[in-house]
Amino acid sequence: MTLRTVPLLLLLLTLCSCAARPEIPMEVTGYCNCGHCCGWERGSWKYLKLDFWNRYNTGSSQKGQLYSGLTASGTDPHPPRPGLFTLDTLNRPWMLPVRLVFPWLWFSRDGTLAADTKYYPFGTRIHIPGYGYGVVEDRGSAIKGIKRIDAYFGSHEEALEWGRQQLKVQVLN
Numbered sequence: 001m002t003l004r005t006v007p008l009l010l011l012l013l014t015l016c017s018c019a020a021r022p023e024i025p026m027e028v029t030g031y032c033n034c035g036h037c038c039g040w041e042r043g044s045w046k047y048l049k050l051d052f053w054n055r056y057n058t059g060s061s062q063k064g065q066l067y068s069g070l071t072a073s074g075t076d077p078h079p080p081r082p083g084l085f086t087l088d089t090l091n092r093p094w095m096l097p098v099r100l101v102f103p104w105l106w107f108s109r110d111g112t113l114a115a116d117t118k119y120y121p122f123g124t125r126i127h128i129p130g131y132g133y134g135v136v137e138d139r140g141s142a143i144k145g146i147k148r149i150d151a152y153f154g155s156h157e158e159a160l161e162w163g164r165q166q167l168k169v170q171v172l173n
Contacts, residue, residue, distance in 0.1 A: 021170045021171070021172065022170070023168035023169065023170055024147075024168065024169055024170070024171060025147065025166060025167070025168050026147050026148065026149050026166075026167060026168075026169050027147060027148050027149070027164060027165070027166055028128055028131070028149050028150070028151055028162075028164075028165050028166075028167050028169065029148075029149075029150050029151070029162070029163070029164045029165075030150070030151055030152075030153050030158065030159035030160070030161075030162030030163060030164075031114065031140070031150045031151070031152060031153070031159050032152065032153050032154065032155055032156045032158070032159045033069055033077060033152075034156045035058075036156065037156065037159060038069075059141070071112060071114075071137045071138035072117075072122075072137070072138050072139045073122045073137045073138065075112070075137050077112040077137070077138065077152045078109065078111065078112055078152065078154075079111045079112075079152055079153050079154045079158075080108070080109060080110055080111030080131065080132035080133060080134060081108060081109040081111075082108055082132065108133075110125065110132075110133045110134050110135045111131065111132060111133070111134040111135075111151060111152055112134065112135065112137045112138060112151075112152035113126060113128075113134035113135060113136045113137065113138070113149055113150065113151055113152065114136070114137075114138035114139055114140045114143055114149070114150035114152070115136045115138075115139065115143060115148070115149045115150070116139065116143050116144055116145055116146070116148065117136070117139050119145070119146045120136045120149075120171070121136070122136055122137060123135060123136065123173075124136040124171065124172075124173060125171075125172040125173050126149065126169055126170065126171050126172065127169060127170040127172060128149075128151060128167060128169050129167055129168070129169070130165075130167070131151050131162075133172075134151060134152075138150075138152075149169070
């Protein structure tokens with residue numbers, strides 16, 4: 001290998017993203033959009049709980065205000081979705097016909113993550129083993145520090161099943 005080929009090889013590794021990204025040990029917990037996970041309840045005592053169709057914040061600086069269900073960045077939270085041709089297709093081949101019929105399932109979608117935005121600003125993409133790719137779109141009141149992150153799930157049961165795990169994640173940007 002000559003001195004000319006070393007910069008070319010480094011350039012190729014960088015462009016192909018073949019260079020290994022460092023793995024950071026983090027505590028990853030699951031959360032959903034329920035009242036228990038996000039701190040809201042139906043109805044307000046101001047109206048004697050008769051407006052049960054409205055949701056109100058209960059445990060944050062916005063206590064008593066309407067709860068919209070949106071993330072801190074203003075988006076709807078969503079779990080990750082594998083695309084048409086991914087490793088998930090090999091694990092669950094019965095989903096391939098379903099994904100072929102519904103075109104919106106052809107493309108993968110990153111899940112919603114909640115993190116301390118001092119360390120991980122909105123838009124930071126992170127890969128979590130067993131969960132998939134996620135983008136930081138939310139911040140939680142209990143999420144403090146560089147070693148803590150929450151992953152969004154579609155139901156409370158899935159979030160409880162995930163629980164609290166110590167994993168090595170890859171911060172991609």
